[in-house]
Amino acid sequence: MERQEIMRRFAEAAGNPLSYARAWKERTGRKVIGSFPMNFPGELAHAAGALPMILQETDDPITAGHGVLFPFYCGFTRSMVDQAMRGEFDVLDAIMFGDHCVQLLGAADGIRMHLTKTRVIFFQLISSMCDPWTQGRSEESFAKLRAELEDFIGEAVADDAMHASIRLFNRNRALIRKLYDMRKKGTAPLGAIEMQHVVKSSMIMDKAEHTDLLQQLVAQFEGAKATPNRAVRLHLSGHFCQAPKPELLEMIEECGVVVVGDDLYHGFRYISTDVPEEGPPVSALARWYMDRNTGVPCPTRVQNNVDWDAYLLDAIRDERADGMIVLMAKFCEPHMYYYPEVKEAFEKAGVPHLLIETEHEGMALESLKTRVETFVEIVKRREAA
Amino acid sequence: MNIAVPPMEDKKANKLKSTRIAGKLVNDYWEMVWRAKEEGKLICWYEGSAINPFLEAADICWVHGEAYSAMLAARHQEETAQRVAEERGYMRELCSYARTHLGCAVSNQRLRGDNSGATPDDDDLTWKLPAPDMIISAYAYCSTGQQWDEMTSRVFGKKVPIFNVSLPWIWASKPDAGYLRGHEWHETSDYVARQLYDMVKFIEEQTGKPYPWDRLRAMMADIKRASELRLEAMDLCTAQPAPASFFDWVVSIAPINNLPVAGVKDYFETVLAEVKQRVASGEGAVPDEKYRLFFDGIMNWNKVGWLANKFARYDAAVVAGRYTHMAFWQEPDLIDPKNPVLGMAQNYLICPNNHAAPILIELIMGLCRKFQVDGMVIHASRTCRAFTNPQFMIAEAAQRQLGIPSSMFEGDVTDESFYKDELLNSRVEAMLEAIESRRMAVA
Numbered sequence: 014m015e016r017q018e019i020m021r022r023f024a025e026a027a028g029n030p031l032s033y034a035r036a037w038k039e040r041t042g043r044k045v046i047g048s049f050p051m052n053f054p055g056e057l058a059h060a061a062g063a064l065p066m067i068l069q070e071t072d073d074p075i076t077a078g079h080g081v082l083f084p085f086y087c088g089f090t091r092s093m094v095d096q097a098m099r100g101e102f103d104v105l106d107a108i109m110f111g112d113h114c115v116q117l118l119g120a121a122d123g124i125r126m127h128l129t130k131t132r133v134i135f136f137q138l139i140s141s142m143c144d145p146w147t148q149g150r151s152e153e154s155f156a157k158l159r160a161e162l163e164d165f166i167g168e169a170v171a172d173d174a175m176h177a178s179i180r181l182f183n184r185n186r187a188l189i190r191k192l193y194d195m196r197k198k199g200t201a202p203l204g205a206i207e208m209q210h211v212v213k214s215s216m217i218m219d220k221a222e223h224t225d226l227l228q229q230l231v232a233q234f235e236g237a238k239a240t241p242n243r244a245v246r247l248h249l250s251g252h253f254c255q256a257p258k259p260e261l262l263e264m265i266e267e268c269g270v271v272v273v274g275d276d277l278y279h280g281f282r283y284i285s286t287d288v289p290e291e292g293p294p295v296s297a298l299a300r301w302y303m304d305r306n307t308g309v310p311c312p313t314r315v316q317n318n319v320d321w322d323a324y325l326l327d328a329i330r331d332e333r334a335d336g337m338i339v340l341m342a343k344f345c346e347p348h349m350y351y352y353p354e355v356k357e358a359f360e361k362a363g364v365p366h367l368l369i370e371t372e373h374e375g376m377a378l379e380s381l382k383t384r385v386e387t388f389v390e391i392v393k394r395r396e397a398a
Numbered sequence: 399m400n401i402a403v404p405p406m407e408d409k410k411a412n413k414l415k416s417t418r419i420a421g422k423l424v425n426d427y428w429e430m431v432w433r434a435k436e437e438g439k440l441i442c443w444y445e446g447s448a449i450n451p452f453l454e455a456a457d458i459c460w461v462h463g464e465a466y467s468a469m470l471a472a473r474h475q476e477e478t479a480q481r482v483a484e485e486r487g488y489m490r491e492l493c494s495y496a497r498t499h500l501g502c503a504v505s506n507q508r509l510r511g512d513n514s515g516a517t518p519d520d521d522d523l524t525w526k527l528p529a530p531d532m533i534i535s536a537y538a539y540c541s542t543g544q545q546w547d548e549m550t551s552r553v554f555g556k557k558v559p560i561f562n563v564s565l566p567w568i569w570a571s572k573p574d575a576g577y578l579r580g581h582e583w584h585e586t587s588d589y590v591a592r593q594l595y596d597m598v599k600f601i602e603e604q605t606g607k608p609y610p611w612d613r614l615r616a617m618m619a620d621i622k623r624a625s626e627l628r629l630e631a632m633d634l635c636t637a638q639p640a641p642a643s644f645f646d647w648v649v650s651i652a653p654i655n656n657l658p659v660a661g662v663k664d665y666f667e668t669v670l671a672e673v674k675q676r677v678a679s680g681e682g683a684v685p686d687e688k689y690r691l692f693f694d695g696i697m698n699w700n701k702v703g704w705l706a707n708k709f710a711r712y713d714a715a716v717v718a719g720r721y722t723h724m725a726f727w728q729e730p731d732l733i734d735p736k737n738p739v740l741g742m743a744q745n746y747l748i749c750p751n752n753h754a755a756p757i758l759i760e761l762i763m764g765l766c767r768k769f770q771v772d773g774m775v776i777h778a779s780r781t782c783r784a785f786t787n788p789q790f791m792i793a794e795a796a797q798r799q800l801g802i803p804s805s806m807f808e809g810d811v812t813d814e815s816f817y818k819d820e821l822l823n824s825r826v827e828a829m830l831e832a833i834e835s836r837r838m839a840v841a
Contacts, residue, residue, distance in 0.1 A: 119787030353487035
């Protein structure tokens, strides 16, 4: 399949996740399980024969959701509640939550109270990552989730099925990481929007179908020579639960920027870490949960022996990036807490960065563009000096 | 014509006289905190759950983050801390408790710590908070608490040992689930209790001494009694007119939540005696009780007296609230002074947010019935999403289950700039009119 056609299919799923789910359900007759970001192990639902999909913020203005949550909540949370209230989640047979962000908890409560016919399953993952009991408690949480899933589908999920799902998901992640590596080297000139489509569609599509397309895409870049690019090389950071709006990414690139790396959830964060393929699957998922916070630290967790700011500076060196743009979703508390640490570390290291606060309701792109252009000029002058 | 609201007479809340003692206890406590370093005491910063008896028993000076921020706001001295926090990059939409406290941490670190050099002003309470020797994080429900503690540790260069206690949310989806019952409740209680025992080991490591369990047991016997006295006094407010208001119970949070245990039982004995005396004499918390309201939401600490007087002028007795009546050693029967850890863990799990909405709403509706309220005033605190999460559902349930109206106003815990007085006035007046109309219709 041609690259353009593969990318079109990825973009289509990324742009209309619930439509993809409806079509999949009609085709297969199997269950669709929606999950909240960022730590739901899709492998479990996949092994149970369901389509696991990570629920996505839409561009639709918030309407019915205003009756459940206040406007001073992040766009992702409000969009989730709004979609639920408007009946958009009818295609979902179950919704799973696992996180502790206080705004997501509000959404969980609101959705359970209003979607009375949908099974809403909650398991709270421990968010303190370096306690002696973190691994054990994580295993307990994943075991509870597995038991709830088995109860929901009415049969046991075999370890062999879980191992097979883990291998498939690992393969999918490895292929996307390969694309990241190729982009960094310049042999896969994928733009920020294209990269987002690759990752976001992986959160939605049937994993085998997605992996097959990915293999074809990667094969087309194998052996390619690096394309020279004189644009300013930047790392994109932040934006956890929701994907940055494509028009924002487009604007950034139009300012003479090439994105060479990111730690966005709809980016490298999602595929950074594999699940161990040996041993009891629940233990492996717990290990994965812990490893990914060491690999790409997340401000939604607390881990005193891991520094997100240091990780970012290392990533920038590795990517040979000239600077970083921080994308912060308005009202995202974990990000607001951690941002001063990042800011100070970058100032101390002399690495330029620009903070952009994003909003669900849309942004004044023209004024943002002026800021990005100015930032790019500063980076260029610094490089020239 | 506004039928419900009389001209704004110069009425004031008839505050409990005994709550003046709370003011003195609070002042004495903070003086003790400010002296602690000079007296060679270890200092522990913590937020959220009332782990202070564990610390006080071990002779560690305890500093509750929210209490410090609330104290600054109540004294209208919070702005410096909030400015310092903002200068470091903490944004205005962050929990203002945390932002204020982190401002103190940043200020403290700059003036006393690695970046010292500036001359501290001894009257500046932002700076005056002594730096921690340890941090314990034990925060129910709200993710902000744990992140706040982690960031505090980072402000101090990660040189301060930190211990995390994880308190899971009670989701309560199983058939056996409910308030203080079901497998989930018991499993979660045991999980938290196990962590508290590990926390005690952490405390032993910091003090270098065996933990004085006998002192903790004695303190928990006192707290249990104080809690019983407090609840008895609160229950007497079912009387009409109500002898004390939500605002009296707000002022009484510090004694039950974070003041030295020694004075707490006496304080609530005094409060209970005054409440009993008021019931006997028919003296109310507002001069002319015409309406009885429930307060949902956390306190607006810059505005305690202001709001108390405002509602008094509306002849509205705010008789109960989620913040005051569903938290702070709320279930003394769970505490076994001989073996207190499990009961302490369970009381930590009963913060007024840590049960999912169906249970919370059931409890709130129960309080509304018990105190025979006519309406509900809802404080949508801008930066405290832990409290605002279920508020639309609570308002809806109040209307549907009890047929009572509610009125929302915007404010905040310690950031006064979010408070909108005119919105409160017009919405409360509209609600009182609705109550009045209903009464006329019934009559």
